[in-house]
Amino acid sequence: MNGKGLATICLLLGIATNGLAQGFAGLGMQADGFEQVLPGYQFSFPEDHAAHPGFRIEWWYLTANFENEEGQPMGLQWTLFRQAGKAQDTATGWQNRQIWMAHAALSTPDVHRSAEKFARGGIGQAGVEASPFSAWIDDWSLVSSDGSFDQLTLRAKGDGFSYDVQLNASGPLVFHGDNGFSVKSEQGQASYYYSQPSLKLTGTVKIGETSHRVSGQAWLDREWSSQPLSGDQSGWDWVSLHLDDGVKVMGFRLRHEDGDDFHSGTWITADGQASPLRQDQLKLTPLAANTVEDRKIPTSWRLEIPERAVDVTITAINPDSYMKTLFPYWEGPVTVKGSHPGRGYLEMTGY
Amino acid sequence: MTNAIVSARNLRKTFPSDTGNVAVLDGLDFDLEEGTTAALLGESGSGKSTFLHLVGGLEVADSGELSVCGQDVTQLTADGLSELRRERLALVFQQFNLIPSLNVRDNITFQASLAGRQDADWTDHLIERLGLTGLERRYPEQLSGGQQQRVAIGRALAGRPPLLLADEPTGNLDEATGDTVLDLMLDLVRDSGATLLMVTHSARIAARLDRSFTLKAGRLT
């Protein structure tokens, strides 16, 4: 789950406070005619790779860890958000009221570059189609190379950086929570959430005028919902980890103002079997905080999953991986040390 | 002559006319001692007014030498001539030439003020002597001709100039008024120690001055 997506869209909609009331109203409340996220949803592909105009918010979210020829660790992020003002807004032309937003970032131990884009729906400037899979905004795109969701080409560029990489799936799609029904709070906020965590990455990244041949791993998240977060949730911390033994871990912590944080996650075996990690099954604890952009941000974490004997330290490759976008947050590649070494991505909002 | 206040040598001045140029002054030699009062006599067209204008720096000679108050006026610029008039000379005309928008007192002090030599006591004395007491606030148009000329005389003497030039000062006045004005002027000139050069056509008036010069056809006779 990417808390930032929700945060951003709450801001975009300007309804963060209204969301509080909606949150308590629970699932029965119809939010402006938008479809509700309910348990027992039957996913259908490739249709579900495309946009769901019946829902208010949605994103296509890719993070990747890789190295250049010299073995220097790097990471990239590419996110496409959709938010709708009204349900089933499938109008073409200027009448379409959906807003698309995208973020792109490239990080090395020394450099963190980011860019953002906005677009409106209905005119073809941004969108997502299922088959052949294609997600785009302006000249940024995540497009299928063979028509399927398994072979993708990702391109984006911003001030002083660009990337052009191939992604090949080596495992199945993974469904979080209860078969893709992912609960976000005790009050019942939820989203549909699935991932492709096993993507092999090869390609080229460019920082300044220097090109690097790179290879590594990528993780693609898909999530959509109609409800914003609970109003007393002040921020979130999220990780996606590629452990060296082939296991993947997704975990997040939604911070409550009263200190009673909500934890959730998914344990994914090397062959792609997913099992949910509930509130009491994983624990994320901040270790050291760095001052980034005048904020205290914990760029080092301890993750414990006692049932799986996991006790690792997660450390940012570059503590300055702050996204100076319209809605700022921290997001960057991390290394994992301890019981289960590996690498992954960390996202933190609300600091 | 050692202390000549006006000294001319071979002075020439011609004016254009319908029949060609007419020489009004034709090689005039002239000397006037400081402290004297002198009359300049001559018929109309004899050049006496022209000579007075040359001395007063109102016109410029064609050739010859002319020294006034020790200055070679033939060499002076327009500004130099203005300064000469302001600082050294005073002029009294037949036409009074008062400034109509200034009152009697301001008219009298005008030139002295211009030269930066205002002397209130001397001005009061002049006003009293000229019989203008009580008229100080009047404007020229409210005065008779004789009174106006007295104002003009007052203005000329207010700055105690070394040289006073007068061009028929009583020419516009009846004989009785003219005599009174002339008496006053001569008295005051003597009081102030100025030299007087007066153009007149009246031998009677000339007789009252220290000396007389008579011009004929642009030369002294």
Add this chain to the structure above:
Amino acid sequence: MMRHRLILTTLLSHWRRKPWQFVILLIGLATATALWSGVQAINAQARDSYAQAAGVLGGDDLDRWTGNAGLSISLTDYVALRRAGINLSPVMETVLRDGNRRLRIIGIEPTSLPQKSLIQSTDEAGSLADFVTGSGIALVSADTALPLPAILPPARVSDGLPPDTIVVDISWVADRSGRVAPDYLVSLKLSNADHLAISSVTEGRVKLQASDASGDLSRLTDSFHLNLTAFGFLSFVVGLFIVHATIGLSFEQRKPMLRTMRACGASSRALVIALSLEVLGSVLLAGSAGMVLGYLIASSLLPDVAASLRGLYGANVDGALNLQPSWWIAGLGMSLIGAFAAAAQSIWKAARLPVLAPARPEAWQAAHRRDLTRQGGLAILLLGVAVVTLLLGRGLASGFILMGSVLTGTALLLPVLASNILHWMEARQATPLSRWIWADTRQQLRGLTLSLMALLLALSVNIGVGTMVDGFRKTFLGWLDQRLAAELYVTAPDTATGLGLKAFAGSLPEVDAVLPIWSSDVRIDAWPVTVFGFEDHVTYRDNWPMLQTSRGMWDKVRDGQFALVSEQFARRFNVEPGDPLTLPSPSGGWTAEIAGVFSDYGNPTGAVMINATTLTENWSDLDQRRFALRVAPECITTVRDLLIKEGLPERSIVDQSRVKAASREIFETTFAVTLALNALTLVVAGIALFTSLLTLSNLRLPQLAPLWALGMTRRQLGWIELGRMLGLALFTALFAIPLGLILATILTKVINVEAFGWELPVFLFPLQWISLIGLALLTALVASLWPILRLQRTPPATLIGVFSNER
């Protein structure tokens, strides 16, 4: 320093004795400054408004991109450019009429609008979504009157917007106008690579618009402002006539004083300095008063100016004056230049003033004769310039040069002509007295020359402008009747509604005919041209105001491939029936032949009429909301009600009489300003005449005294004086009529064509002339009354005194 002060106070003491002269000098200077700076204030205000209007989207920081020839840009091209990674943002504009105001609606696309642009920077993060989604937001300036029309989204005040300019989401404009293609794109300054990419992605269909800070509005309204400036300048010059006359007179009167001062040893340089300081002081005094007066004039004229700018050009000009310090400085500077120009002659004379007065009194007459000869020569030279300009000149500026040289040339000719006529009359008089009257009038002419010239200018400009305005009104009203032949005019909120209502109206038995008025906007050489599509109907055949036709014109246009163009279009491109015509169209260009030229008064842009089907076949981005209905007069209300019941907003349907009234109003306000300036000019000329007479009356005494001494009564002398003045005024007025007609011809046949693109027939209005002659006589009467009354009251002693004081 002391010396300069003494000379200055002595010079100034003159005014204490002649306070009225000083007042008149100040009035002249103040009026000149007032009229000029008033007009400049209006112009400055308008220019500010244009610049602000052009700068709504970031002004100079943003580049503007349009399709070829200023066409809109297809959505496909826009998206292709975005997908090529080029940061361009689309804009669509429309106009919304709300009662008397005209709201400029700018539709922006906030997600792509460059951050640097004004709107994004005033926007808060949270309102981006409000702007696009939901009910939307209408950004308005604080000085736009609320409420906005209900169809607009809720208003929110934003800094930096001009009045009556509203920024909404692009979808609102698209909805309302039924268009899809952006009118233009904006961008920050782009790299060369982006420029190349734009060209290659769109195959050259999208071009950078030549940058022009104030854009279309300033171009379209240039002529209007030039007109105002010309009239302001004319008034300025007339005012300076007064200044010149007064300064000249005071110089003449102070000549003896200046001579005395020189004799007392004041240098000519000191006199020049003192005279200049005097002029400077008057400028500070009268110029400042004039600026305040100008401000008042501008504020009272501005509402009318703003109304006509809005009506004619759709330009929103703030109705409240908001002046910069530069306006005050420039105005005072102009006053200073004017005052010194008017005083130059006197100052020059003072510098060269000999201490001794010239011995020969006849020199004065000789000088006057020389003056007249010189003036005559100058007049002929100026009229020569006029002829050359008429033959070779092009453009509005040369039109004004033509007008200026005719005016000044003729004005200079006036005294020469008058002098000769008086001379001629004098030679034919039998009695000495009548000979004296003519001779004396001729002598007086010198002192009156300037004010008579001012009167001539004011009268002839009044006749010229009056003839143009009345002629225009007459032509325009006739034209409106022809042009607005249909009974009802409908503008639907959007194209779909428009087409639906058109079909509905066609089905009504009460409706005799439905005439579509569809249009598409194109640009030719950056000039906006509207292409109208109409369906052939007897309404057009019977009524449409054609200037040039060709055989079978209406049939040819109905069959396509033929077009009618407006007079403005024909003049601009120098085309006539039979000439080919190519209009920019999405397919690259549509070619036809011109079949006729129609008159299109009041439209600053071009118009072309073609068959409606041809329009829909060749242009995609159409405005199809409008149509006209032919209805029997008794059915108008019924049809109107039926359409409103069908869902048409009441304000979207107007009947003929309302359109006519609105059009008339626009034109009346346009010329109200011109007429007001005209009237002011006449008043100034009256003051000039009054000044001259008043000051002359003092000089007149010596001339009248001998007559009095010869046995004429003061009453008789008074009548002679009055008759003389009225005679001169009548002569001037009669002279002004042909000059006024020449001006009217120049205005309608040259200036109007250059400024507005249309020509008008010249109609004669003799009644107007008679009233102006009456006005001139009245001015002369009033102006001479006071001096004559003074003469009546002059005590005999003063007249006697003339003899004793005479030199």
